[in-house]
Amino acid sequence: MSNLTTLNKATQLAYLDNNATTQVDAKVLEQMLPYLSEFYGNPSSIHQFGEQVGKAIEHARQQVQALIGASYSSEVIFTSCATEASATAIMSAIEAFPNRKEIITSVIEHPATLELCQNLERKGYTVHWIKVDARGRLDMEAYKQALSSEVAVASFMWANNETGSLFPIRGMAELAKQHGILFHTDAVQVAGKLPIQVADSGIDLLSISGHKFHAPKGVGALYLRRGAKFRPLLRGGHQERGRRAGTENSSGIVGLGKAAELAMQSIEQDSARIKMMRDRLEMGLLARIPHCFVTGDPRHRVPNTSNIAFEFVEGESILLMLDQHGIAASSGSACTSGSLEPSHVMRAMDIPYTAAHGAIRFSLSRFTSEEMIDQVLAVLPGIVEKLRMLSPYWDTVSNQPAEQSFSPVYA
Amino acid sequence: MWNYSEKVKQHFFQPKNAKAVDHANAIGDVGSISCGDALRLSLKVNPDSDVIEDAGFQTFGCGSAIASSSALTEMIIGQTIDQVMRISNQDIVDFLDGLPPEKMHCSVMGMEALHAAVAQYRGEEVAEEHEEGELICKCFAIDDALIKRVVSQNNLETLDEVINYTKAGGACAACHEKIEWVLEECLGTPLADPIVTPASPSKANTIVGKIRLIEQALEQVRPQLQADGGDVQLSDVEDDMVFVSLTGACNGCGLSGATLAMIEQKISAVLGETITVYPTGAASLA
Ligand SMILES: Cc1ncc(COP(=O)(O)O)c(C=O)c1O
Numbered sequence: 055m056s057n058l059t060t061l062n063k064a065t066q067l068a069y070l071d072n073n074a075t076t077q078v079d080a081k082v083l084e085q086m087l088p089y090l091s092e093f094y095g096n097p098s099s100i101h102q103f104g105e106q107v108g109k110a111i112e113h114a115r116q117q118v119q120a121l122i123g124a125s126y127s128s129e130v131i132f133t134s135c136a137t138e139a140s141a142t143a144i145m146s147a148i149e150a151f152p153n154r155k156e157i158i159t160s161v162i163e164h165p166a167t168l169e170l171c172q173n174l175e176r177k178g179y180t181v182h183w184i185k186v187d188a189r190g191r192l193d194m195e196a197y198k199q200a201l202s203s204e205v206a207v208a209s210f211m212w213a214n215n216e217t218g219s220l221f222p223i224r225g226m227a228e229l230a231k232q233h234g235i236l237f238h239t240d241a242v243q244v245a246g247k248l249p250i251q252v253a254d255s256g257i258d259l260l261s262i263s264g265h266k267f268h269a270p271k272g273v274g275a276l277y278l279r280r281g282a283k284f285r286p287l288l289r290g291g292h293q294e295r296g297r298r299a300g301t302e303n304s305s306g307i308v309g310l311g312k313a314a315e316l317a318m319q320s321i322e323q324d325s326a327r328i329k330m331m332r333d334r335l336e337m338g339l340l341a342r343i344p345h346c347f348v349t350g351d352p353r354h355r356v357p358n359t360s361n362i363a364f365e366f367v368e369g370e371s372i373l374l375m376l377d378q379h380g381i382a383a384s385s386g387s388a389c390t391s392g393s394l395e396p397s398h399v400m401r402a403m404d405i406p407y408t409a410a411h412g413a414i415r416f417s418l419s420r421f422t423s424e425e426m427i428d429q430v431l432a433v434l435p436g437i438v439e440k441l442r443m444l445s446p447y448w449d450t451v452s453n454q455p456a457e458q459s460f461s462p463v464y465a
Numbered sequence: 466m467w468n469y470s471e472k473v474k475q476h477f478f479q480p481k482n483a484k485a486v487d488h489a490n491a492i493g494d495v496g497s498i499s500c501g502d503a504l505r506l507s508l509k510v511n512p513d514s515d516v517i518e519d520a521g522f523q524t525f526g527c528g529s530a531i532a533s534s535s536a537l538t539e540m541i542i543g544q545t546i547d548q549v550m551r552i553s554n555q556d557i558v559d560f561l562d563g564l565p566p567e568k569m570h571c572s573v574m575g576m577e578a579l580h581a582a583v584a585q586y587r588g589e590e591v592a593e594e595h596e597e598g599e600l601i602c603k604c605f606a607i608d609d610a611l612i613k614r615v616v617s618q619n620n621l622e623t624l625d626e627v628i629n630y631t632k633a634g635g636a637c638a639a640c641h642e643k644i645e646w647v648l649e650e651c652l653g654t655p656l657a658d659p660i661v662t663p664a665s666p667s668k669a670n671t672i673v674g675k676i677r678l679i680e681q682a683l684e685q686v687r688p689q690l691q692a693d694g695g696d697v698q699l700s701d702v703e704d705d706m707v708f709v710s711l712t713g714a715c716n717g718c719g720l721s722g723a724t725l726a727m728i729e730q731k732i733s734a735v736l737g738e739t740i741t742v743y744p745t746g747a748a749s750l751a
Binding site for chain 2 (some may be wrong): 366367368369370371374375378395396407408411443444445446447450
């Protein structure tokens with residue numbers, strides 16, 4: 055893994071962890087490079103060094119506007135990442151409406167939202183944590199119940215990063231609007247995967263992150279609907295019309311713009327191709343490996359994600375063995391993240407503990423090839439079988455889960 | 466990902482003695498699937514010489530859990546029971562050229578399984594010794610006796626170290642305060658900035674009144690448990706301790722941790738004082 059020479063043999067590697075981050079597209083990099091060398095001016099400067107860069111940033115703003123279907127390019131604010139964009143959105147909403155002391159969000163948000171809301175809860179805000187069912191579908195009744203004029207902001211992810219499942223964001227935004235609640239969506243895992251039309255959707259704020267769709271890390275954007283009340287998180291400069299102080303990451307922003315343009319161009323055909331590969335991978339694994347199932351809501355998901363829970367095996371062990379075969383995936387299991395429990399998403403969906411520890415996420419991109427899928431289909435069944443053979447919960451003779459054989463005194 | 470030593474990788478990718486030993490006369494089981502790792506160690510011990518002639522492991526868990534199990538079997542084959550009882554979890558770590566701090570509990574699991582197997586071989590009642598300890602971490606069912614043993618053997622000084630070595634406190638975090646108390650007891654000095662919960666006055670002043678209120682609280686949670694195929698019974702009440710037995714589906718350790726926490730909250734709410742709920746009966750430790 056850490057060995058660069060092995061990483062360079064890129065042809066043999068199957069990178070299926072695109073929800074964690076993606077490869078920078080060569081066309082994106084090419085566009086960026088001049089902004090790391092000859093065009094080094096500060097876009098705020100009056101001279102031509104600055105002007106060139108300023109124009110490039112405005113062009114990127116239009117490219118992002120097109121990707122998310124916003125009415126005006128000025129509705130796009132560049133940030134350092136989606137975490138910053140979401141924090142800006144939520145903090146802005148509660149500062150803009152100081153008399154509203156409630157927040158609505160879900161229990162399966164990305165930590166960028168989850169931990170921010172937990173912190174606000176400690177500071178005295180009431181947070182309505184909306185639960186999900188076993189398929190990761192939002193409890194819409196509870197959501198409707200929570201709506202009131204006491205709520206400053208509702209923040210929900212459009213697609214979940216672990217399962218790819220979608221929340222019905224448009225309808226939810228409409229409902230929030232009726233109570234004057236600002237609606238924010240973390241669209242990190244939809245941008246570049248499904249078309250977005252944010253104009254006239256009821257969405258007030260929307261976060262995206264460049265590195266999830268082939269732009270570099272360290273650049274993101276916040277959509278802010280024209281006319282929505284706003285308070286900046288970072289103050290101290292007039293950049294981004296005073297809405298986000300700090301000298302712009304010009305090369306990153308140019309890269310984000312180009313990546314948005316490329317995604318726009320290819321979203322339909324890429325998504326269809328990616329979905330076919332994802333489905334082939336999923337069906338293939340379900341057919342070849344007993345005792346596994348897809349988590350989340352398979353019929354309402356982004357096209358690139360498949361999360362499969364393998365019963366009676368532990369995720370980290372699977373990932374280590376996949377890695378040995380040059381396959382990169384990820385896991386919501388406890389051990390890989392350093393925490394000791396399965397991910398909050400698996401727990402929220404009440405995935406049985408026999409399977410939650412063995413949930414593996416495969417996430418594809420337009421750089422995924424059929425060969426990579428073949429590679430996984432070829433090796434994963436053997437890996438799961440090998441690990442099950444090691445396990446006290448597996449009966450090696452019948453090749454079935456062992457029945458009640460394991461009940462330690464020390465537990 | 467983790468920075469595993471070559472030795473760990475070797476024992477993970479090509480584990481030694483991954484099997485159930487035929488005609489084993491000592492078996493040590495630790496962990497559970499809900500906790501994310503479990504190990505069954507089976508030994509064939511020569512009853513005349515006390516020499517371990519064969520050892521095998523079956524492990525559900527992460528890379529370092531499998532590697533620690535494999536290493537353990539290599540370390541003990543050919544040794545006598547007395548010799549292996551001197552093996553500490555640190556010896557397993559050293560054998561593997563180190564483990565990441567967050568994975569130290571895997572070595573402790575190996576040691577615990579060994580002790581359980583030896584106890585069984587010697588015909589000792591492990592269960593009773595184990596039940597003497599006060600249950601500290603409900604999510605992973607870890608008692609103070611284990612924490613104290615691991616703290617003293619590894620000279621642990623901080624809460625984070627205890628979590629890394631024992632997993633206690635690694636899930637819901639509700640027991641962090643208690644772990645700090647156990648640590649203080651071991652170290653003989655108060656830790657920096659201990660958290661102190663002020664005692665609140667009790668609203669139910671007779672024991673009968675108290676039990677009635679507790680039964681009411683349990684009545685509230687029962688439908689939820691029964692929906693999942695489980696149930697809860699009140700066993701005993703003593704000062705601020707409430708003992709319950711969970712049955713049926715509630716009774717897997719990771720999930721019963723959450724159930725107990727919920728019950729605790731409900732009872733604390735009706736009594737207007739902070740109580741602690743303890744699971745009773747052997748089943749609750751499984
Ligand atoms: C759903 C979701 N939201 C937010 C983020 C955070 O994005 P960033 O790394 O740009 O802060 C991620 C990335 O991990 C994500 O998947």
